[in-house]
Amino acid sequence: MQETANGSQWLPKESAPSGNPHMSDRFAQVYELTAHRITAPVAVQALRLAGPIDAHTRILDIAAGAGALSIPAAFSGATVMAVDIAPGMVNLLSERLKPFPNAQASVMDGQALAIDDDRFDLAFSIFGVSLFNDWRTGLAEQVRVLRSGGKACIATWKTPPGGGPFLVMAQAIRAVFPQSAPPAPPGGFIALADPARIVTELEEAGLVDVHVVEVQAVWQGATGQAYLDELHDLHRFMPPYAALDEQGRREVDQAILRTLDAYTVGERTHMVSPVLIATGTKA
Numbered sequence: 001m002q003e004t005a006n007g008s009q010w011l012p013k014e015s016a017p018s019g020n021p022h023m024s025d026r027f028a029q030v031y032e033l034t035a036h037r038i039t040a041p042v043a044v045q046a047l048r049l050a051g052p053i054d055a056h057t058r059i060l061d062i063a064a065g066a067g068a069l070s071i072p073a074a075f076s077g078a079t080v081m082a083v084d085i086a087p088g089m090v091n092l093l094s095e096r097l098k099p100f101p102n103a104q105a106s107v108m109d110g111q112a113l114a115i116d117d118d119r120f121d122l123a124f125s126i127f128g129v130s131l132f133n134d135w136r137t138g139l140a141e142q143v144r145v146l147r148s149g150g151k152a153c154i155a156t157w158k159t160p161p162g163g164g165p166f167l168v169m170a171q172a173i174r175a176v177f178p179q180s181a182p183p184a185p186p187g188g189f190i191a192l193a194d195p196a197r198i199v200t201e202l203e204e205a206g207l208v209d210v211h212v213v214e215v216q217a218v219w220q221g222a223t224g225q226a227y228l229d230e231l232h233d234l235h236r237f238m239p240p241y242a243a244l245d246e247q248g249r250r251e252v253d254q255a256i257l258r259t260l261d262a263y264t265v266g267e268r269t270h271m272v273s274p275v276l277i278a279t280g281t282k283a
Contacts, residue, residue: 038164061126079103081115120150124154218271220271
């Protein structure tokens, strides 16, 4: 799943033991309901930047999650292979891809793809590779499976801890526990948050003609108590919140309500976070 490598506590982890709750069917369902509204528009922009796409295009979606990119790619008529390390995500995505005979989802580690070289025209990782334990290996694998002239595309958050509810939770935890150090972002998260560094790393992975654009990712939802009700299940999958006792959670919930004031537009929560989308061509 596009998710906490090397100690980041805010996002679920790409490399995780099978007992991790973020590998579950339930987490996949919660993630789809709460995160797709911000990740799917970014994925659509990535498809546009990496295109054109038609029925002859072979697409690999690495750390595919619940299908923010795979589903619109399948609608385009392309042949789509979606891979994710989380069985729950793959179970959900397999259901979503059933209407598309040329699309499939498989459990696979993006740092060790069980795929032959030179197989795909386009390979994507939307908020995925930057969270891998070994993100450089993830980039190398993404390039390896591309044909010569094929394109790789990654999307990364520009600032930790990302966007949407993760941003609000981080601010609320910090307000309630100001003496506690914030969770350390994964190494790849920091490295690939810098446009110049992205260009360097993608070129070293074997890409040429690398371009990086900054876009704005928007999360919208309810505000006030309705926000807490809507995000209740997702919050309980966030380790810093899940580790609190009930009193601590009540205090953080109140801090979340105060934090939302800065993101309330009319009667809705409206959060904007910068995202970097990078594309490059395999030499």
